[in-house]
Amino acid sequence: MKIVDIDRWNRKEHFEFFSQMASPYFGLTTEVDCTQAYDMAKKKGYSFFAYYYHKSMVAINTVEELKLRIIDGQVIQFDTVHAGSTIGRPDGTFGFSFTHFSEDFETFNAGLQEEIKGVHATTGLRLSNERLGKDHVRHTTIPWNSFSAIVHPTDFNTAESVPKIAFGRFNLKDGRKYLPVSIEAHHGLADGIHIAQYLKEFQRQLDLD
Known part of the structure; x- marks a missing residue:
């Protein structure tokens, strides 16, 4: 973790400009081809959600700008950011989870499954923003529907600077599976090019054997 020297930062004017806005957030919604990842998850007996969730976090951690946060008036760059997600319960409510990131899927998934058990064993939101901290990315999944926005x-x-990512139900097109993905970030910290870098790496991860 390091503190960014804003006065020497090449984003100084961008940061100051967007930070003056009541809503300094921007984002986009698109699709990624998840055919290979879906097939691989099923072949190996993994949860498809856990599989693409991990690949999203691998991609996020390759983009330095998406690891920037505003804390106590300073811009902080984390070495690694972790995974926060809503987890649904059988009664129709959800709770928040926090999973430490690991490049290794098995390690990540073991932590995620413990978090899922923790959510199912509790009521309410389970974790507050204060307990979650800033060194994570918020994810949510809407498994019942696809979406375009x-x-x-x-x-x-x-100062709210934690990126938000949402996934939907995949679509079938010409025999391929396409996963809706929406990502939102603080424009003082990141631009469209950085979201494009995340999406490119996310797609590359999904295509790996």
């Missing part, structure tokens, strides 16, 4: 609840606080 999504609106997130937003605290209009210019």
Whole structure:
């Protein structure tokens, strides 16, 4: 973890410009081809959600700008960011989970499965924003529907700087599976090129054997 020297930062003016806005957030919704990842997950007996969730986190951790956070008026760059996600319960509610990131899927998945058990054994949200901290990325999945746009609840606080990613139900097109993915970030910390880098790496990860 390091503190960014804003006065020497090549994003100084961008950061100051967007941080003055009541809503400094931007994002986009697109699709990634998840055919190979789906087939591989089923072949190996993995949860498809766990499999693509891990690949999303691998991709996030390759983009330095998506690991920047605003904390106590300073811009902090984390070495590694972790995985936060909503987890559904049988009663129709959800709870928040926090899974430490690991490049190794088996290690990551073991932590995720413990978090899923923890959510199912509790009620309410389970984790507060204070307990989650800033060194994570918020994920949610809407497994019942695909989508081409999504609106997130937003605290209009210019220091709110944790990116948000949402996934939907995959679509079938010409025999291929396409996963909807929406990503939102603080524009003072990241631009479209950085989201494009995440999506490119996410697609590359999904295509790996």
